[in-house]
Amino acid sequence: MLRLDGLTRRFGDTLAVDDVSFEVPAGHLVGFVGGNGAGKTTTMRMIMGVLAPSGGHVRWDDREITARDRREFGYMPEERGLYPKQPVLDQLVYLAQLHGVSRSEARERAGEMLARFDLGERAKDKLETLSLGNQQRVQIIAAVISRPKMLVLDEPFSGLDPAAVDDMVGLLREFTVAGVPVLFSSHQLDLVERLCDRIVILSHGRLVANGAADELRRSGPVRHRLVAGSDAGWVRDLDWLRTVDVAGNTAIVQLAAASDTDRLLAEAMRRGPVRELAELVPSVADIYREVTAEVAT
């Protein structure tokens, strides 16, 4: 298990990562979310030892992480890191060898992985001659070829088409099933919602949410959609609920207590026909907007 304890990083006056603590448990896929400049890449670089923390700790299996531990991690950095002008297969073999895999084993693994992602024919081509999506596939293969004990992936799905995303998800799942913790950053919230066991949200360097998607949903405010027979603007006059939005005969409201649902229904029926009253399950995008707005205000 990977654990961050109060991890902090300053760049001059900028507090890029501010006292961040969370865990990536064995066999879990954790989605790391946050707006541009939130501190995700800086956090991942500190996990990988590319950047030194200004404060706090990175722990692996309940002790301070070492360079030797990190050598057994798979990392896909933001700046990627493969050489555009080198042939695909040679680079994968070289990288695997750096992680202690023998040359023959490395060639076998690289060949298998390339074939699996329909890139067998491109093995001898320079990386830069592949489409961006295929280069991205090779980058992911590079991160996993040494069969790492932990995966740290910075935006691994950016630029991939849906079929490639599914291929990569299948690959990552093989690692989590084997007990490997996986941390990946993404701006694609729908994808994070679909894939992740847990979600960590950063805003302006601070951790603003951390938990299973279901837990986060339950911890947020419960909203309801009311569809009335005619204009629903009257909800704005009710002082015991918060009106989030009204458009014509549809109102989105936030109730203080579950028992207020009956009260709202009674009020609506008193005013005319009710077409629908439904609880809205927040998406990860809703949760994200909610928690990042709190920090911004």
Ligand SMILES: Nc1ncnc2c1ncn2[C@@H]1O[C@H](COP(=O)(O)OP(=O)(O)OP(=O)(O)O)[C@@H](O)[C@H]1O
């Ligand atoms: N080497 C550096 N020198 C100075 N400031 C930096 C450096 N690296 C990052 N920062 C600053 O730290 C903050 C966090 O940046 P970081 O790249 O970690 O965010 P991010 O969440 O990965 O963003 P994005 O989603 O845009 O990639 C930003 O304000 C950024 O400008």
